[in-house]
Amino acid sequence: MSNELKHLAIIMDGNGRWAEQKGLRRTKGHEAGAETVRAITTYCAAHPTIESVTYYAFSTENWKRPKHEVEFLMKLLEKYLKNELDTYRRESIRFFAIGDLSRFSDSLRERIAFTQEETAGNDRLTHVLALNYGGRDEIVRAARKLIQSGEEMNEENLGRHLDTPYSDVDLLVRTSGEQRLSNYLLWQLSYSELAFTDTLWPDFTPEELERIIEEFSARNRRFGGI
């Protein structure tokens, strides 16, 4: 029996190296990377089984980058959400952000909230961006909420207080050759299949994703059973 892919998670990595290899500024790599997000999201929306795709767009550690790169990423994100709204409406894509958004500017937070509200009823694909996201931070924030609620501490209750109100990740793809999680979705990746490719994110295509999904489908997922 082949595995069904419902929740795909992606660590889109390698934008900076892609640009540097071409003698361009790193920011050009981020611009090119945004085009890849667009292409992969369209592919996922048309895919028969994918219900959600969660991209790692900015980690709790990425604030360590030079100020101008951080500022560029924030502006790019705001512009991206503005530009994509029509596509989300046309393709019935629901947008959702996870992470600690409190550190972002008012205008970016408003844009995120507006995009979420405008697309809340869309049901073909849920397109999640992890923003100022860290897996440990998410678990700590969830634990805090659970304590405040007075509910019993167990996996189900803690899981409900996470940022991600949907299923576990089936498949994680990381581009650019790095083979690490970098604090991504630590709770939701417990039983995910992992796939790594050397391709840098701006060069990643729906065709390559399709090959990865085919290979994933044939894997033997045992979940601790036999």
Ligand code: IPE
């Ligand atoms: C991923 O590409 C995008 C973000 C982390 C925002 P990088 O910017 O990490 O690219 P490399 O890893 O330096 O090549």
Ligand code: IPE
């Ligand atoms: C992970 O990539 C974060 C995102 C893709 C947003 P990084 O490039 O920041 O991760 P490390 O530093 O190589 O682990």
Ligand code: MG
């Ligand atoms: Mg990187």
